[in-house]
Amino acid sequence: MSEPYVLETRNLIKEFKGFVAVNDVNLKIRQGDIHALIGPNGAGKTTVFNLLTKFLIPTRGQILYKGEDITSLKSPAIARKGIIRSFQISAVFPHMTALENIRVALQTAEGTSFSFWKSGNSLNKLNERSMELLESVGLAEYANTTTVELAYGRKRALELATTLAMEPELLLLDEPTQGMGSEDVDRVVELVRKAAQGRTVLMVEHNLSVVSKLCDRITVLAQGAVLTEGDYQTVSADPQVREVYMGSDGSGERGVAGAEDDNVEAAQ
Template sequence: MSEDIILSTSGLTKEFGGFTAVNGVDLKVRRGSIHALIGPNGAGKTTCFNLLTKFLPPTRGAIVYNGKDITRRRPAEIARLGLVRSFQISAVFPQLSVLKNVRIALQRKRGDSFDFWRSEDVLSSLDGEAMRLVEAVGLAQFAELPAVELSYGRKRALEIATTLALDPEMMLLDEPMAGMGREDVERIEALIRKVSQNRTILMVEHNLSVVASLSDRITVLARGQILAEGDYATVSKDPRVIEAYIGSGVGNAH
């Protein structure tokens, strides 16, 4: 079934001085799935994500995406291959409108840096495609609003739109629900489910009810190593997982 695996790691390790943040992680993400990476604070989730998206070089190990070894590739290279990360920063231009933010992302996809100096008429040719993406994430009524005026959850929806503009085959979502109220969580959860229909998603997420609702498969990290894997029903009952969460002061893994 190896042809179903879109992203895999073998022996992925990251050491900082004498500290091993990620230790021999063998991860397999199935094509078309929503795969969650969870674990108590200090488990190595963010470091692992930074290794996958090439923000950090690994000390040892290999990363393979769509059959290509991307271990030594740069972030811009893997984005062109269709592996795109979202949410590590609020990746929008606050003073520009929602529509113009998405249009800039479409320009990036074309890779034409001169677009920034072209006439409004030429750029407006991208408006139709940009508006379709704005509508897809439920922001049509806010298309002309400056991004800075959006609520927190709607800013996140805009980030999804700008990520989708790059037409990724696989999206890596870095704590998409962080800092959100219930209404925004429900909106973004529904949006992630919608955009996952024709792509693969790997996400780091602390909200375990979201993980339970969205994920096909879950990998639990603890102290930089894989502690357990499976669906939510399986990992949430695993005594090692419960112990890891209770021991970290987070509470029960359910």
């Protein structure tokens, strides 16, 4: 019996005016796994995410979801299939309350986002589910707090809740712990672990501690291509990974600062 892959890429390539940002990438994401995509700055991690969710169009190659070729689909159709992503920068509405942010996400999921002629009271039916989602990320007590007043870690937790409101089957998380202190990182690790129950997660993450705690499988990118793949023990022991990702001494102290170069790629 073949592996139950929920997502595959086959010879995925993205070129920008002759520059190859993603070079013949073959991913196989197993159903129910938490799968990390890691690598140094400019490795192509966020570009791959943008290709999977069709914010960018592949130059060549295929993307398959549950065995179906979705390469030609646009972003809204991708989302309707249950592939939902977060972004490096928190994408919540700053001047709405936490509860209102969740209700907007639930409206989107129900296809009623543009029913502006309805009164605000008509949305109260969504409050119960909204509160359940806020409770799931530890934000129930902040339901009526304006988002701009939330600490950074809680804003990212709220973003995760709005993402879960879309009922994803495949959840794509782009740098979920970026810019966080250790306490917030630990909280988000637990939230991601909880969010992964019953679904598949693909995440870009620079924090090796987070990857080692959470991920079933890891794909390492370097210069737009897959360097190696495996569990954390296998990947972290690979000499090539120790060289290009963690530093030649293998200590991991150099780490990866983020994905700024990937953002440059995605903007081209």
